[in-house]
Amino acid sequence: MATTNGAVENGQPDKKPPALPRPIRNLEVKFTKIFINNEWHESKSGKKFATYNPSTLEKICDVEEGDKPDVDQAVEAAQAAFQRGSAWRQLDALSRGRLLHQLADLVERDRTILATLETMDTGKPFLHAFFIDLEGCIKTLRYFAGWADKIQGKTIPTDDNVVCFTRHEPIGVCGAITPWNFPLLMLVWKLAPALCCGNTVVLKPAEQTPLTALHLGSLIKEVGFPPGVVNIVPGFGPTVGAAISSHPQINKIAFTGSTEVGKLVKEAASRSNLKRVTLELGGKNPCIVCADADLDLAVECAHQGVFFNQGQCCTAASRVFVEEQIYAEFVRRSVEYAKKRPVGDPFDVRTEQGPQIDQKQFDKILELIESGKKEGAKLECGGSAMEDRGLFITPTVFSEVTDNMRIAKEEIFGPVQPILKFKNIEEVIKRANSTDYGLTAAVFTKNLDKALKLASALESGTVWINCYNAIYAQAPFGGFKMSGNGRELGEYALAEYTEVKTVTIKLGDKNP
Amino acid sequence: MLRAAATLGPRLGHRLLSAAATQAVPAPNQQSEIFYNKIFIDNEWHDAVSKKTFPTVNPATGEVICQVAEGDKALETLDNGKPYVISYLVDLDMVLKCLRYYAGWADKYHGKTIPIDGDFFSYTRHEPVGVCGQIIPWNFPLLMQAWKLGPALATGNVVVMKVAEQTPLTALYVANLIKEAGFPPGVVNIVPGFGPTAGAAIASHEDVDKVAFTGSTEVGHLIQVAAGSSNLKRVTLELGGKSPNIIMSDADMDWAVEQAHFALFFNQGQCCCAGSRTFVQEDVYNEFVERSVARAKSRVVGNPFDSKTEQGPQVDETQFKKILGYINSGKQEGANLLCGGGPAADRGYYIQPTVFGDVQDGMTIAKEEIFGPVMQILKFKTIEEVVGRANNSNYGLAAAVFTKDLDKANYLSQALQAGTVWVNCYDVFGAQSPFGGYKMSGSGRELGEYGLQAYTEVKTVTVKIPQKNS
Numbered sequence: 018m019a020t021t022n023g024a025v026e027n028g029q030p031d032k033k034p035p036a037l038p039r040p041i042r043n044l045e046v047k048f049t050k051i052f053i054n055n056e057w058h059e060s061k062s063g064k065k066f067a068t069y070n071p072s073t074l075e076k077i078c079d080v081e082e083g084d085k086p087d088v089d090q091a092v093e094a095a096q097a098a099f100q101r102g103s104a105w106r107q108l109d110a111l112s113r114g115r116l117l118h119q120l121a122d123l124v125e126r127d128r129t130i131l132a133t134l135e136t137m138d139t140g141k142p143f144l145h146a147f148f149i150d151l152e153g154c155i156k157t158l159r160y161f162a163g164w165a166d167k168i169q170g171k172t173i174p175t176d177d178n179v180v181c182f183t184r185h186e187p188i189g190v191c192g193a194i195t196p197w198n199f200p201l202l203m204l205v206w207k208l209a210p211a212l213c214c215g216n217t218v219v220l221k222p223a224e225q226t227p228l229t230a231l232h233l234g235s236l237i238k239e240v241g242f243p244p245g246v247v248n249i250v251p252g253f254g255p256t257v258g259a260a261i262s263s264h265p266q267i268n269k270i271a272f273t274g275s276t277e278v279g280k281l282v283k284e285a286a287s288r289s290n291l292k293r294v295t296l297e298l299g300g301k302n303p304c305i306v307c308a309d310a311d312l313d314l315a316v317e318c319a320h321q322g323v324f325f326n327q328g329q330c331c332t333a334a335s336r337v338f339v340e341e342q343i344y345a346e347f348v349r350r351s352v353e354y355a356k357k358r359p360v361g362d363p364f365d366v367r368t369e370q371g372p373q374i375d376q377k378q379f380d381k382i383l384e385l386i387e388s389g390k391k392e393g394a395k396l397e398c399g400g401s402a403m404e405d406r407g408l409f410i411t412p413t414v415f416s417e418v419t420d421n422m423r424i425a426k427e428e429i430f431g432p433v434q435p436i437l438k439f440k441n442i443e444e445v446i447k448r449a450n451s452t453d454y455g456l457t458a459a460v461f462t463k464n465l466d467k468a469l470k471l472a473s474a475l476e477s478g479t480v481w482i483n484c485y486n487a488i489y490a491q492a493p494f495g496g497f498k499m500s501g502n503g504r505e506l507g508e509y510a511l512a513e514y515t516e517v518k519t520v521t522i523k524l525g526d527k528n529p
Numbered sequence: 530m531l532r533a534a535a536t537l538g539p540r541l542g543h544r545l546l547s548a549a550a551t552q553a554v555p556a557p558n559q560q561s562e563i564f565y566n567k568i569f570i571d572n573e574w575h576d577a578v579s580k581k582t583f584p585t586v587n588p589a590t591g592e593v594i595c596q597v598a599e600g601d602k603a604l605e606t607l608d609n610g611k612p613y614v615i616s617y618l619v620d621l622d623m624v625l626k627c628l629r630y631y632a633g634w635a636d637k638y639h640g641k642t643i644p645i646d647g648d649f650f651s652y653t654r655h656e657p658v659g660v661c662g663q664i665i666p667w668n669f670p671l672l673m674q675a676w677k678l679g680p681a682l683a684t685g686n687v688v689v690m691k692v693a694e695q696t697p698l699t700a701l702y703v704a705n706l707i708k709e710a711g712f713p714p715g716v717v718n719i720v721p722g723f724g725p726t727a728g729a730a731i732a733s734h735e736d737v738d739k740v741a742f743t744g745s746t747e748v749g750h751l752i753q754v755a756a757g758s759s760n761l762k763r764v765t766l767e768l769g770g771k772s773p774n775i776i777m778s779d780a781d782m783d784w785a786v787e788q789a790h791f792a793l794f795f796n797q798g799q800c801c802c803a804g805s806r807t808f809v810q811e812d813v814y815n816e817f818v819e820r821s822v823a824r825a826k827s828r829v830v831g832n833p834f835d836s837k838t839e840q841g842p843q844v845d846e847t848q849f850k851k852i853l854g855y856i857n858s859g860k861q862e863g864a865n866l867l868c869g870g871g872p873a874a875d876r877g878y879y880i881q882p883t884v885f886g887d888v889q890d891g892m893t894i895a896k897e898e899i900f901g902p903v904m905q906i907l908k909f910k911t912i913e914e915v916v917g918r919a920n921n922s923n924y925g926l927a928a929a930v931f932t933k934d935l936d937k938a939n940y941l942s943q944a945l946q947a948g949t950v951w952v953n954c955y956d957v958f959g960a961q962s963p964f965g966g967y968k969m970s971g972s973g974r975e976l977g978e979y980g981l982q983a984y985t986e987v988k989t990v991t992v993k994i995p996q997k998n999s
Contacts, residue, residue: 525936
């Protein structure tokens with residue numbers, strides 16, 4: 018999962034590695050208002066809300082708090098920008114792509130600012146924000162920039178004397194509600210394909226982490242997207258989120274967050290105007306380590322797979338199934354890794370793990386840890402908050418975990434690794450699949466047949482073989498079952514932001 | 530895009546010129562020094578093994594520019610003679626768009642996983658073909674270079690490119706940009722030289738896996754024969770044309786006249802897809818001819834660096850003489866010479882915009898590709914008749930239809946044997962839409978997603994698995 022900062026791109030030989038990027042100390046937060054029609058607005062209600070730094074527990078700043086009237090205004094702007102004959106609708110597809118490339122250029126220019134903001138707002142290590150979140154944003158923007166003028170319909174040979182073709186049109190106004198674990202990245206995963214296909218958008222970033230979204234708004238204005246194409250309304254789920262989900266003039270909604278809220282979004286969408294829905298929800302992702310695996314690789318991948326981003330990943334490897342022959346050794350090595358995981362100030366370059374996002378998450382994780390202890394799992398290390406350190410939790414490993422324990426069934430979203438034992442492949446397939454989730458799965462084995470068999474049998478939207486969190490702009494990502502609907506990234510994402518129109522022209526019966 | 534020029538409407542020349550007048554186009558450097566005049570291999574500049582050089586000539590004056598040397602934006606005009614304003618606004622614009630378009634394809638040309646019978650997992654890999662020989666012409670030097678490099682490099686191939694001997698300068702300048710951009714050495718290699726030597730060497734080289742050629746049908750034959758007799762390298766060809774431009778009686782007359790003029794005269798008539806047989810339905814024939822002649826007479830021929838110029842010189846003496854020969858045959862075979870008909874100046878290779886009326890299908894000027902500013906206008910009665918006559922050619926590169934009627938547009942676009950059919954427009958190109966010829970106008974397609982196919986070798990991988998599940 019390690020990424021470079023591009024030193025080996027363009028075929029240039031690796032020169033001396035450049036110095037690590039430094040965050041901006043005392044960064045002034047410039048953009049805290051509602052972004053509509055390329056302008057900054059105060060909330061109609063006059064209300065504001067605070068956003069906090071989870072490492073220091075201090076308030077960063079106040080942000081305008083949107084509500085339904087602000088959403089209404091944003092939707093109006095997005096609709097106007099989508100009218101036939103508008104600047105956005107008339108723009109050549111290649112030019113839409115060009116604008117996305119230029120946005121990527123500005124994100125690159127402001128990479129350090131955005132990474133600093135993201136770390137302040139989420140508590141994730143600055144180097145992760147810089148090299149992983151921001152890298153993903155830039156690559157995703159550039160990937161979809163390239164698709165803009167390659168969205169092709171078809172001409173179709175039908176019966177009868179007709180000419181038949183399809184147009185792949187934008188859907189219209191697309192709503193997006195994004196989470197706090199990868200705030201900017203999850204937003205770009207929606208923004209890029211939506212704009213690439215010619216839609217206009219109304220976005221609500223998570224209330225815990227609105228700052229990078231708003232800075233992006235300033236870049237969208239700077240690049241020169243026509244006014245109304247992108248609108249950003251910060252606020253809360255029950256107000257702004259609900260308003261977007263049930264708005265009769267929003268044609269499509271994309272939501273990333275918990276399965277619990279995903280259901281609410283889909284219900285609201287259905288009840289209002291049957292708007293198209295895509296969902297990226299939770300997971301309880303199996304990580305299957307076979308006896309013939311490269312053990313070092315498996316231990317490291319499983320470790321990063323569950324602990325990365327403070328355990329706050331929909332892809333977290335939160336059920337590690339290890340074949341019994343290597344179980345004891347796997348647990349021993351995993352505990353070693355967990356014990357030396359550096360937890361601390363996210364701006365310190367040595368830190369791998371920062372604080373959890375807020376008190377609510379912190380409390381939930383500790384509660385699940387207690388349940389693990391109570392239900393008889395063996396606590397190998399960690400198991401509690403770091404003393405007198407706010408929202409920090411010690412990396413925790415449980416062994417002897419069984420399928421019926423809460424820590425084996427519920428999404429923890431924290432630095433807790435449950436390790437379970439299995440005897441054979443058929444058994445682990447059944448157990449891995451007995452969940453309503455189905456986001457990702459991982460398999461560690463050197464055997465070709467086992468790898469292909471598990472890849473085919475696991476009910477997951479992504480199966481990783483001998484790797485973890487290998488996510489690329491080019492490859493689709495999404496959930497089976499209750500982990501979600503639809504796919505993001507890759508060519509497949511385009512289908513979610515496109516409405517297909519079939520045109521059938523009857524030809525004259527006689528030669529004209 | 531050429532469309533940028535076309536959509537400027539009836540006053541094509543004037544609009545472009547006023548853009549230049551208000552400084553939308555930077556002033557050319559007419560005295561450019563030439564820096565890049567050698568062979569580009571492995572990101573380095575080499576003398577020819579034989580130490581030979583050849584002169585490249587400025588067709589506006591007939592004088593030698595240099596023994597293959599460097600340049601800047603003005604290079605294309607210096608080398609080829611096309612008006613500078615067009616070279617800047619059209620050629621260069623399309624080059625940038627083509628490169629950006631193919632840049633976007635690099636990580637998107639997917640193979641497939643396939644539901645094969647039996648307990649197997651089957652998928653395809655889209656691999657690069659390997660070493661691609663590319664031989665490009667002199668009529669749109671930079672643009673033809675971009676059309677070839679874009680898809681070849683996007684799919685991961687390496688290239689050996691021979692540029693036209695008449696117009697090597699801009700391609701060599703781009704070679705240096707390739708080095709500056711950081712392509713690894715050896716990915717793009719550019720060899721200026723002549724057809725019978727460098728071109729033939731590429732076409733018959735045992736280690737070149739594919740050859741792409743744009744040029745005359747005559748040379749296209751030679752390339753394909755050489756490829757076949759050497760190592761069966763894959764071949765794509767973009768060759769000549771005698772493209773029919775069909776004006777129905779219900780066409781918008783003003784628009785049709787201007788487009789038909791543009792279709793033939795653009796780039797000094799030196800387009801493979803030039804609309805060189807203008808079929809006009811009899812009801813509107815006389816009016817169309819009269820207006821076309823007036824338009825041709827108003828065409829501004831002159832120094833290509835002058836922003837008022839619409840038409841520069843032909844590219845060289847060989848072409849110049851050949852075109853005058855065709856004009857002569859037109860006169861002798863009984864076509865009606867309505868304007869022009871000879872050289873337009875004492876120096877350089879300028880030819881007067883020439884229009885022939887009452888052209889018959891059997892005349893030489895109606896059958897052979899002239900590649901010069903000579904317009905043929907033919908009369909027809911019915912739509913069925915014109916389809917037969919339009920298709921009665923070994924060529925099949927492009928065609929156009931001017932009509933307001935939905936059914937006629939559909940009927941003709943289906944019936945015409947041409948790789949591109951334009952309806953109510955001409956010479957509209959986009960990097961997104963494929964271009965290529967039916968019949969002897971070529972094989973394969975360039976541009977669009979289709980353009981990737983020629984540069985891809987498909988490998989099927991089929992893996993035995995213990996048990997297949999859908």
